Amino acid sequence: MKLNTIVVDDSSIQRITIAKLISEHPNLKLSGDFSNALEAKSHISNNQVDLIFLDIEMPHITGFDLLDGLKIKPQIIFITSKADYAVKAFDYSAVDFLQKPIKKERFILSVKKAVEMYQLKHENHIDEQGAHIIIKSNLKKIKVFISRIKWVEAFGDYIKVVTYDETHLVLSTMKAFESELPKDQFLRIHKSYIINLDKVERFNSKFVEIDGEKIPLSRNKKEEIITILENY
Structure with a gap:
């Protein structure tokens, strides 16, 4: 099982760093990386996205603004340099909140949470159908x-x-x-x-x-x- 994953961050260095971590993880598949929320929203509207690594502070449209504009929200792992956003992040039912610079061990722990939540939701859906x-x-x-x-x-x-x-x-x-x-x-x-x-x-x-x-x-x-x- 692999979660279709995207990265949204205006920093090219951060996108490269996270994309590398995603490519090395057995349960993730990188389907795109975007420097702004508008490009990301267009991709989400036309493709299956299971998980987003989402920067909060971006020019013009923030990570929170992006989520407010989505009818169906994938799982979210927020990434930011400011811990002050943590409380608001969890108002959006975030899987986790990663503070920059991102450490690999912390990244793996966040993905583990996302995978477990995905499996739980998937299992419940199947069970309801009586398979x-x-x-x-x-x-x-x-x-x-x-x-x-x-x-x-x-x-x-x-x-x-x-x-x-x-x-x-x-x-x-x-x-x-x-x-x-x-x-x-x-x-x-x-x-x-x-x-x-x-x-x-x-x-x-x-x-x-x-x-x-x-x-x-x-x-x-x-x-x-x-x-x-x-x-x-």
Whole structure:
């Protein structure tokens, strides 16, 4: 999962700095950087934007003015050199407030908040629509919301369906269970593992990490899997 992200700041140095941090983060995709609010507003109106790194003090139109003019507001992380704006920033339901100069550790913490909020909102939306599967575990039929599944793991003649709530043991093959899951959201990354792409926190050439757990990648399909992860 990657959040479509833009930077709005009249300082070219700040834009370059933040754009670099965004490009290095596995959960962010830079879709634009803008020196003024008018250009940013035009982009937001015509493209999906999930997260904005927004400077407050800009010529002509401030960051607050930009938000006041948006009907649908993406998640906002304010950036400014003045801490005095912090209280007003949170009146706009900001994810976070970063004070210049921006430190990488603080940036990563802010993004973590944004990703968690996005996932929570996304999960709630899916759950309201009732996207779920029925599994039979321990002689009981159980409704499992797809958005709560982290990964599926082979376990002898059974499979383990690992969710945020509990782990269910189901008598099934990986292939049969995979056919019940949305193909655009779940990926077989190993003969013994199917993952929910929305839950991937980071990955490399050997494994993906979900909720702190490292899950191995198949050696045979490594390049294909990495390409899918990079573009998700």
